[in-house]
Amino acid sequence: MSPSTSSLARLPKKLNEQWEQHLDPFETLLAENLTVPPDAVTVAASLDGVMLPMKDGKRQEKREKSVAEGKRTRGPAGCQEASCGTLSFYDDQGDRLSTIRMGRMPESKKATLKKSLSNLLDKVLQQKPNLTLVKVADGARDNWTYFTKELPEGEEIVDYYHAAEHLKKAFDLAYGENSAKSKEKFSTYRHILKEEPGGVEKIIKALAYQHSKHPRRSKLKTELKYFRKNRLRMNYAEHLSRNLPIGSGVIEASCKTLVTQRMKCSGMRWRCPGGQGILTLRSLIQSGWFDCGWMLLSVTYRAKVNMVSDNVIPFSSGKGNIER
Known part of the structure; x- marks a missing residue:
């Protein structure tokens, strides 16, 4: 069964x-x-x-x-x-x-x-x-x-990869989505953000200049605020020099394996x-x-039996012994 x-x-x-x-x-x-x-x-x-x-x-x-x-x-x-x-x-x-x-x-x-x-x-x-x-x-x-x-x-x-996504969006807003100029700037400044000490300050300076040229682009201002707000959490070159993790790939993978793969199937x-x-x-x-965890959980289903009821039927263990 x-x-x-x-x-x-x-x-x-x-x-x-x-x-x-x-x-x-x-x-x-x-x-x-x-x-x-x-x-x-x-x-x-x-x-x-x-x-x-x-x-x-x-x-x-x-x-x-x-x-x-x-x-x-x-x-x-x-x-x-x-x-x-x-x-x-x-x-x-x-x-x-x-x-x-x-x-x-x-x-x-x-x-x-x-x-x-x-x-x-x-x-x-x-x-x-x-x-x-x-x-x-x-x-x-x-x-x-x-x-x-x-x-x-x-x-x-x-997370560096989230920061890079915001950087890509900012240059798309400044130069046109997926334009050659946007791709060129993103490639250059992504490297600066990750590899150069104080790279985030250069990012902020570049985006502030673009915002001054396009003051009516409110979404570009939003991306500039994102980098200004998180500038102290973006010292990626220093963190890499100390072999510290700069990406949140582990938690992203956990969301996928714990939740998405099992709990977001069709219907x-x-x-x-x-x-x-x-x-x-x-x-x-x-x-x-x-x-x-199973040992802890299984204990909650156990109870000590002090006496065996008279209506329990004995059975053979197969070795000539009678067990209850």
């Missing part, structure tokens, strides 16, 4: 009910049993989100509201943002050694995920306090509010309890914590 499809579909939700009831002690025990790689000199914390289709996302209401307001009805109506967090360890050459991944269903300001990430980082730094802490993410304001105010002091780095829509069951189990597996 094999389990039915409906039973397998219910299983993650039921397991998650038990996990969520014991979330704090379970995560504390997992963190206490974490062994930081011996060669690790850097730990990088990252946050990101991915839009997930939800059954209770009020999709129809949002579309009707858009129609009533004369807005376009295309787009991810009925989707909400699931969140992912990672802690990655790097050696002195900048090579990644291991990564702990965690995911949460949509929640206001990623509150539970941020708490879990903070607690885990505290345990890591207690075990190895001389680690260099790097906080790397895209330019989302909420991420940096959390990194700056709630995590210990460390290096703050805006799928989710509610939080069922979706969180999937994310919790996948997080444990991808972090190498499944055996430990």
